[in-house]
Structures are given as C-alpha cells and as structure tokens.
Amino acid sequence: MRTNRVVLTGLGVISSIGIGVPEFTDGLRSGRSGVRPITVFDTTGFASGNGCEVTDFRPEHWIRTMPVGELGRASRFSVAAARMAVRDAGTDEQTLRDRRGLISIGTTDGEAHELDTLTESELAGGSALDPLLARRAVASRLATEVARELRLSDVEIMTVGTACAAGNYSIGDGFDAVRAGEVDFAICGGADAICRKTFAGFYRLGTIAPEHCQPFDVDRKGILTGEGAGVVFMETVDSALARGARIYAEVLGWGLNCDAFHPVAPDQDSVARCVELALADAGITPDQVDLISAHGTGTKVNDVSETKAIRQVYGDRPPPTVSLKSMLGHTMGAASAIGAVACSLAITHGFIPPTINHVRTDPECAIDCVPNEAVAAELDIVQNNGLAFGGNNAVVILGRHRERS
Amino acid sequence: MTKLVLTGWSAISPYGRGREAFLGRRATGHDVPDFSAREALGSKGTRSMTRLTALAIATVGDLIADTGCDTGADTGLVLGTTTGSAQSMMDFTRSSLTAARPHRVDPALFPNTVMNCAAGQCAIWHGLRGPNVTIAGGRTAGLMALSYTGRLIRSHRAKRVLVGAAEECSPARARLIDLARPPHEIPKPLTEGCAATLAESVDHDAPGRAEILAVRSRLCLDGSPGAALRDCVDAALVSASCAGNRIWAVSGTGTTQERELLAGRPTWIDGLPGDASSASATFQLVSVLAAAELNPSHVDRFALVTAVDTDGSSACVVLRLIGSPR
Numbered sequence: 001m002r003t004n005r006v007v008l009t010g011l012g013v014i015s016s017i018g019i020g021v022p023e024f025t026d027g028l029r030s031g032r033s034g035v036r037p038i039t040v041f042d043t044t045g046f047a048s049g050n051g052c053e054v055t056d057f058r059p060e061h062w063i064r065t066m067p068v069g070e071l072g073r074a075s076r077f078s079v080a081a082a083r084m085a086v087r088d089a090g091t092d093e094q095t096l097r098d099r100r101g102l103i104s105i106g107t108t109d110g111e112a113h114e115l116d117t118l119t120e121s122e123l124a125g126g127s128a129l130d131p132l133l134a135r136r137a138v139a140s141r142l143a144t145e146v147a148r149e150l151r152l153s154d155v156e157i158m159t160v161g162t163a164c165a166a167g168n169y170s171i172g173d174g175f176d177a178v179r180a181g182e183v184d185f186a187i188c189g190g191a192d193a194i195c196r197k198t199f200a201g202f203y204r205l206g207t208i209a210p211e212h213c214q215p216f217d218v219d220r221k222g223i224l225t226g227e228g229a230g231v232v233f234m235e236t237v238d239s240a241l242a243r244g245a246r247i248y249a250e251v252l253g254w255g256l257n258c259d260a261f262h263p264v265a266p267d268q269d270s271v272a273r274c275v276e277l278a279l280a281d282a283g284i285t286p287d288q289v290d291l292i293s294a295h296g297t298g299t300k301v302n303d304v305s306e307t308k309a310i311r312q313v314y315g316d317r318p319p320p321t322v323s324l325k326s327m328l329g330h331t332m333g334a335a336s337a338i339g340a341v342a343c344s345l346a347i348t349h350g351f352i353p354p355t356i357n358h359v360r361t362d363p364e365c366a367i368d369c370v371p372n373e374a375v376a377a378e379l380d381i382v383q384n385n386g387l388a389f390g391g392n393n394a395v396v397i398l399g400r401h402r403e404r405s
Numbered sequence: 406m407t408k409l410v411l412t413g414w415s416a417i418s419p420y421g422r423g424r425e426a427f428l429g430r431r432a433t434g435h436d437v438p439d440f441s442a443r444e445a446l447g448s449k450g451t452r453s454m455t456r457l458t459a460l461a462i463a464t465v466g467d468l469i470a471d472t473g474c475d476t477g478a479d480t481g482l483v484l485g486t487t488t489g490s491a492q493s494m495m496d497f498t499r500s501s502l503t504a505a506r507p508h509r510v511d512p513a514l515f516p517n518t519v520m521n522c523a524a525g526q527c528a529i530w531h532g533l534r535g536p537n538v539t540i541a542g543g544r545t546a547g548l549m550a551l552s553y554t555g556r557l558i559r560s561h562r563a564k565r566v567l568v569g570a571a572e573e574c575s576p577a578r579a580r581l582i583d584l585a586r587p588p589h590e591i592p593k594p595l596t597e598g599c600a601a602t603l604a605e606s607v608d609h610d611a612p613g614r615a616e617i618l619a620v621r622s623r624l625c626l627d628g629s630p631g632a633a634l635r636d637c638v639d640a641a642l643v644s645a646s647c648a649g650n651r652i653w654a655v656s657g658t659g660t661t662q663e664r665e666l667l668a669g670r671p672t673w674i675d676g677l678p679g680d681a682s683s684a685s686a687t688f689q690l691v692s693v694l695a696a697a698e699l700n701p702s703h704v705d706r707f708a709l710v711t712a713v714d715t716d717g718s719s720a721c722v723v724l725r726l727i728g729s730p731r
Binding site: 044118129133137138148195257273 | 478481482487489491494495497498499502503507509515516518519526531532534535536537538541543546549552556557559560580581622625626633636640716717
C-alpha cells in the first residue's frame with residue numbers, strides 16, 4: 001500500500017470567538033469568550049439562555065455559487081468554512097477539478113435547527129409548510145453543498161454523523177484516503193448549528209452552565225452549547241511542496257474506537273485505548289507529545305474520566321491539557337474539527353491557547369490546563385481529542401512539519 | 406493480495422426478519438410486520454427505544470449470529486441513515502415548545518434525537534468496540550458507508566466491519582420527504598427496515614462471498630444526472646478492470662437515468678419495493694447477494710449496484726460474486 005505523508009495546508013473556521021483564521025487565532029491567543037445570550041431560538045422559560053452563538057457571520061461574503069437561502073444554518077457554516085480552507089490553501093476549484101478528492105463533514109445534529117423551525121411552524125398551525133425548510137433540513141447537504149459550491153463532481157462526499165467526535169472521524173478518514181493515494185486532496189471538518197432540541201435536552205439533564213463553561217474547575221457548572229465549523233484542506237506533502245504551499249501541520253496519525261459501554265458516560269479504559277491507538281498509528285511515544293487539546297466539555301463526568309484516561313497513558317506528568325470549549329462552548333460535531341484547526345495554529349504560531357474561566361483546578365483533574373492566559377511554547381506534536389455520545393472516541397495527532405531525509 | 410470481501414448479510418424488511426424471510430420475498434405491506442423493540446429485543450432497555458434503533462440492533466445481532474463473527478475491539482460498525490430518527494427529533498422539540506416550561510422534556514427520549522443513537526446502541530448491545538461510524542446520506546448512503554468501511558479495513562483500523570443502513574417509517578419522515586420532493590419525482594410508498602453485510606479482508610476465495618472491486622461516486626452539477634451516473638459507473642468499471650458486458654446483474658434505485666444507462670443488462674434485481682431512503686442501496690446490495698445465493702453459479706459473476714438521489718448524488722459498487730467450482 002502507498003503511504004504518503006499528509007499535511008494541512010488550508011484552514012477554515014467559523015466560531016463564536018472569530019470568523020476566519022486571523023480573527024480566530026487572535027481569539028485563541030487572547031483567551032476570548034464566545035458566550036452571549038442565544039438568539040437563534042427563543043429561550044423564554046429557561047432560567048438561563050447563554051450559548052456560544054456565531055454572530056456577525058455574513059455567509060454571502062464567502063459563499064459564491066450557492067444561493068445562501070437554499071442552505072440550512074449548519075450547511076452555511078460548512079460551505080463557508082470549506083471555501084475559506086480552499087482559499088487559505090492557496091488553491092482554487094479549477095485546479096481541484098482535475099484531481100480526485102474527498103469532501104467529508106462531521107456533525108452531531110445535521111440541520112436540526114431547520115427541523116426545529118418546521119416543528120414550530122407546524123404548531124403555529126401552518127397548513128402550508130415550507131418546502132424550502134424541508135429541503136434545508138437534509139443532513140447530508142452539509143457535505144454535498146460544499147462540493148456543489150466548489151463545482152466539484154468527481155469527489156467522494158460524506159456527511160459523518162458520529163456526534164461530538166464527528167470532526168475527527170472526517171479528518172481521520174481524509175487522512176487515510178490521502179495517505180493511501182486514493183485521493184489527491186481532502187476537504188474535511190465538522191459543522192453544527194445551535195438548536196432548541198439539543199439545548200433543551202442538555203438543560204433537562206442539568207448539564208447546561210448558566211454563565212461560563214469552566215472545564216477542569218472544581219466549581220464547573222456544565223457545558224454551553226456552541227456552533228460553527230472547522231474545515232481543513234489536506235494533501236500529500238509532495239503536492240504541497242511542489243506548489244510551494246504553506247504547511248500548517250502534518251497529520252501524523254489517528255485512532256478511533258467505541259466504548260460499547262454507556263451512551264453518555266465515557267469509559268476511562270476505552271478512551272485511554274483510543275489515545276494509544278492514535279499514538280501507535282503516528283509512530284510516537286507519549287513523551288513526545290507537547291500539548292493535548294482535550295474534549296473537555298466542562299461536565300464532571302467528562303472531565304474526570306478524560307483526565308484519568310490521559311494520566312493512564314501519560315503517567316504522572318501529562319503534557320499541558322487545554323479545553324477550547326471554555327472559549328467556544330460545545331460546538332458538537334464541529335468541536336474536534338475546530339480543535340484540529342486550533343492545534344494547527346498553535347503549532348504554527350508557537351503558543352498554547354488557554355482554558356479560560358478557570359479559578360481552581362478540580363483535584364480529580366490532575367492536569368495543567370494552562371489557565372486563563374495563553375503561553376508561548378514550541379510545539380512539535382499535539383494531540384486532539386474527540387469523545388462522542390454513544391461512546392465514540394477519535395483522537396488525531398498533528399505534528400510540526402519537518403523535512404525528513 | 407488482500408481483498409475486501411462481503412462474507413455475510415442479513416436484513417429485517419417488509420418481508421420479515423432474517424435471511425430466510427428475505428430470500429422468500431413475500432410481503433403484504435411496506436412496514437416491517439410484527440416488529441417492535443420489545444418483541445424483538447425483550448423488555449430490558451427497550452422502553453424508550455426507537456423503531457430505528459431496534460431494527461438496527463436486531464439486524465446486526467442476526468448478522469453476528471449467522472456469521473459467527475468475532476465482536477470486540479477488532480470489529481467495527483458503519484451505519485447509514487438520513488438523519489437518525491426525524492420523528493424523535495421533531496417530537497422532542499415539540500414537547501419543549503408545548504410544555505408548561507420549555508425544559509419539561511423527557512430526558513429518556515433525548516438520546517433518540519442524536520443521529521448516531523442506533524450505531525452507538527448496536528455497539529453496546531453487541532459489544533462492538535471497534536470504529537463505530539454513522540454516515541448521513543440519501544439513497545447513496547449505503548454505498549458511502551461501504552466506502553468508509555473499505556478505508557477502515559485497508560488502513561487496519563478494524564479487521565471486520567458490519568456495514569449497513571436503517572430507516573423507520575414515521576409520519577415525520579413522510580412529511581419531510583413529501584415537502585422536499587422535487588416536482589418531477591413520482592412518489593413511492595415509504596418502506597423501512599435494516600440491511601447489513603459483514604465486510605472483512607480475506608486472502609482466499611470462498612464460494613458465496615462477494616468481493617468489493619470498486620466503489621465510486623459523482624455529483625451532478627449541470628442538471629444532467631444521467632451523465633454523472635454514467636461517469637460514475639464507467640470509473641468504477643475501469644477501477645474494477647471489469648468490462649461492462651461482463652456484468653451479470655444490476656440493481657438500481659429505479660430512476661430514469663439508471664433505466665436508460667443500464668437498459669439491456671441481462672438480469673435486473675430489485676431492491677425493496679417502495680422508497681427505503683438511506684437504506685435503499687444496502688437493500689439493493691443484499692438483494693443481489695440473495696439472488697446470487699438462490700441461483701448459484703460455478704463461475705465468478707460480476708454485479709453492479711447503483712444509487713441516484715434527488716440531491717444529484719450518484720454512487721455505485723462493482724462486485725465479484727465468487728462462484729463454486731465443480
């Protein structure tokens with residue numbers, strides 16, 4: 001089997017702390033919080049209604065081919081982020097048209113916000129329900145519309161619905177496809193939109209924090225729902241070098257497995273196994289890892305079992321372990337994809353994004369979460385965790401690209 | 406050389422539960438008859454379970470039992486779906502909108518609203534600790550699931566993968582399909598069920614198995630889905646090193662484009678009658694495997710399964726149905 005080295009040469013990101021690479025990088029570096037009152041749906045009746053909503057997003061600024069009104073909220077995020085990633089990679093659709101590619105977008109909820117809106121109009125007695133809303137509600141369009149926007153026909157198109165690790169499931173699959181030479185490029189990531197369905201569910205379970213998301217903090221109150229998209233452009237290192245592309249990071253490997261244990265409570269041993277699979281695939285040992293971007297939702301059950309799993313693999317001195325969700329909220333299927341974007345930027349610019357809103361570390365989470373302030377650091381290898389509903393884990397390992405003789 | 410081979414299949418459909426029922430192909434309606442989560446799986450853990458999840462758990466369970474395959478860390482699951490249970494998603498939102506307080510929703514029903522609920526539950530019920538993947542798609546979903554599966558196995562991320570797709574009949578699914586249907590498409594009655602195959606890499610041929618030679622897909626951009634389908638099939642045949650005239654049987658989703666392109670092929674094999682949405686292509690695939698089983702051959706035969714969705718996606722797989730030499 002062919003084994004190409006695979007690099008990330010383009011990044012696209014839409015988030016509550018910044019849209020586009022420069023603004024997002026600035027948000028990470030300054031430890032910006034994306035929390036604001038949710039306006040996507042009416043939060044009347046909930047005691048608190050904060051979330052990490054994307055504001056000031058003008059889809060028509062990015063989306064050129066597709067009529068924006070035809071796209072659901074999550075598809076607008078995925079299509080715009082994919083456009084950004086392609087542009088950021090310094091390539092264009094004319095060039096890509098002659099090459100074989102994979103387009104894969106992960107998601108938790110697909111277009112549940114559009115389904116919510118349909119349900120609402122049904123209740124309002126709408127006898128004439130909107131066909132446009134039903135068309136926008138199709139989950140697979142998260143990936144299909146990326147291809148349509150880029151006018152790419154000879155591409156394999158996947159929407160991966162593996163919940164909150166879905167971004168890593170997409171990036172990992174893209175890595176495998178490029179590594180084996182099955183495709184020349186892969187446009188992979190994740191997207192989700194804030195919706196009533198998911199907010200109400202987590203609220204009912206008592207897992208929504210009223211104000212801030214405080215991962216690893218002894219006084220944490222839970223998650224905040226977030227939204228956005230992260231998309232990466234992957235190609236072989238030869239292709240990137242040949243066209244003189246900027247290389248953010250190399251994908252060194254990944255691992256995925258399933259707890260087969262409990263729908264929501266992560267299984268420490270199984271998460272640890274997933275990390276070991278990823279490290280083995282990357283051909284590295286734990287001591288070589290400089291930073292972990294944790295799943296870090298800000299619930300006790302996640303944070304404690306995840307940090308214990310990390311210590312199970314890394315021993316008593318694990319590398320700095322941060323949670324981007326302190327800034328971005330839980331962006332669901334986008335989370336690990338935005339995580340991969342953030343890890344690539346951290347490697348490129350030499351800093352560790354902080355875990356904000358942090359006061360006192362939970363003694364049960366014995367890690368250095370880099371509280372509140374970003375720190376400068378030379379990062380060679382970074383681990384990006386994604387843990388999902390259904391006990392689905394996926395871990396991606398990124399490294400600084402170095403010429404090898 | 407290591408080959409990606411389908412070594413078993415099972416299905417629950419309007420024909421009933423299991424391989425024998427599917428081989429018999431006698432149905433009275435478009436729903437799976439006499440099926441409920443409780444009856445199929447017992448009362449423990451099924452109180453809040455959707456029909457979709459129960460169909461998937463039961464089918465995957467039957468497939469594991471039929472093939473006797475190992476479960477555990479080396480066994481993965483890849484499941485196609487439209488969006489999970491649309492009924493559960495919309496009911497949950499409705500309960501938030503109509504309750505006295507918007508958070509007075511039933512927490513036991515929340516997991517049913519997540520797209521990968523069925524796949525995750527299959528893993529828990531059957532102890533599948535390998536990769537567990539949900540692929541959202543239209544009628545091509547089962548073939549995209551096959552593609553993801555192939556890469557998992559070729560990249561040594563699983564030794565074997567149970568790969569299929571599932572749909573449940575529900576008023577919400579019917580409403581969404583009716584609303585979104587393009588004007589030119591003739592409605593078909595909705596049908597439901599779950600079909601799954603066992604994919605693994607093996608290095609020797611055995612009769613009755615089917616080698617996956619190529620999976621290809623195309624997106625139609627210019628309003629001529631026939632051309633996209635033709636390109637897709639041509640690319641798959643080239644990749645499979647299989648001349649078009651060697652194809653023994655084809656199974657398509659029943660679109661005009663498929664009928665035009667594939668007219669005159671010797672054997673046409675129908676999938677499920679009606680619209681099986683994201684489960685369409687997997688049901689076509691197992692229909693081909695069932696047909697080969699009912700008409701065994703002494704020589705290898707080739708088959709083509711195509712799927713065309715209203716969203717412009719085309720996909721196909723070329724199979725080598727391994728014969729049993731005299």
